[in-house]
Structures are given as C-alpha cells and as structure tokens.
Amino acid sequence: MNYNKDFYYFLSEEIKWELKRCAINYKELAKRMCVSEKTVVRTLNQHQHMNLERLQTICNILNIPISELFKRVENKIGRVAYFNDEQDALFTQNSELYELFKLLHKTTNMKMLCDILVCEKSVMYLRLRELEKVKAIVLGLNNTIKLIVPYYAVFKPDSLYAKKITKKTMQNLLNNCLEEKDNSTIKVINVELTIEEFDVFLTIVKEQLLHLMRCQHRREMSDTSSYTIALLAHNSSET
DSSP, rough: OOOHHHHHHHHHHHHHHHHHHHHHHHHHHHHHHHHHHHHHHHHHHSSSSOOOHHHHHHHHHOOHHHHHHHHHHHHHHTTTOOOOOHHHHHHHHHHHHHHHHHHHTTTHHHHHHHHHHTTOOOHHHHHHHHHHHHHHHEGGGGGOOEESOOOBOOOOOOOOHHHHHHHHHHHHHHHHHHOOOTOOOOOOOOOOOOOOHHHHHHHHHHHHHHHHHHHHGGGOOOOOOOOOOOOOOHHHHGG
C-alpha cells in the first residue's frame, strides 16, 4: 500500500485498539496469520510496511471491513492534535525538553539520544521522566520508550508556549519581511469594515490557518520549508 507515514501510524493504532477489544495478543495474531510474532510487532510499530493482503487477513481475523478501518483512519488524520496544558507548561518552562520530545520521534534509542544531546544516561533518564509525568511518553523496561503524543501535535493558539515566543517571533518576522523577497512578504492595508465584516474576515483566515496545521503532517518533510505566518489586525479608530 502506498500511503504516507501518518496513515500507517493511525492504521496501526486502530488495529491495536481492535486487538484489545477482541482480546487478541500479538502472539495469537501471529499464529492466525502464520507469521512470526516479531513480524507482527515490527508491522504494528511501523518498522515494516503492511501489504494489502496482510491487512485484509488482519481485518478478517478482527471481523472488521477494511473499508471501515480506512474510514476511521482518514477521519483521525483530519484532526489537529494539541499539547495539553501540562505539556504546554513543561515545554514553555524548559525548551530543551521540547527539543528532546521532537528528537524522540526520530529515535528512541537511549544511546543515540545521549550521543546526540551529549549527556549522561542518568541525565537523559531524568529528562524522559519529566516527559512521562505529563503523559507525552511512557517509559518501559530496559529503557524502552513509547510515544503517546504524535509528532505532529501543535500548541494551542492561546497556549503559554505560543505567548512566550510571540514577541520574539513577531520582531524577527517584521525585520525579515520589511524587505520584500520571494520567501517573505508583508502587506499593510487600511479598510473600513463593520464589526460583522471583520468577524467574517477573521473566521476565514483562522479556518485557512487551521487547514494548514491539519495538512502539515501529511507532507514529506524533505519537500517543505518552515514558514512563520502571523496575523495582525487592529481597530485604528480606537487609538
């Protein structure tokens, strides 16, 4: 099946949920599929692609139509995942933990994490425990790490983290956009609007920004560049 990383992530999560509902463990599933338990584990943790024939076999075992499974996945892909208040507060207070969280979606190997961030294993463990406290990850035996929050999660517009970076981001953005370039722009207009017209304008812009947030995790990272987009609007008649 030629689907992107996000599709496989949600597909695996739905299958795992159905396995729990049917009280079928990996060993039993492997036996019914006539494959090794290791193959099942690798497939459901996105380390190995799942072909259509194998997916159909799983659906038959779970007694669920493959079309229903696809429908659930598509519905979940369209949603925006937000950091909760505890995660927001932690990442706002400690940006290093936010960087670690993003790194975990590239590797969960303890040695590699320590090498990349140049720290001792004991220090890394304490940092991971902080992430576990806010339910971003779960630490298992032998330093195994299970990710709870998806890699495309974003901060809410009114989050502490968003407020923290707004001033710095806006200043940098204005400095970079004062000179019109292909990769930056700033537009200033003054128009007469009713309150209702202004509300409609804000709604349209917010929906477009939300659309961009929903779609960002579907794209291949190698094909994208990071853009900072800000909306400024003020009733100048009140100043």
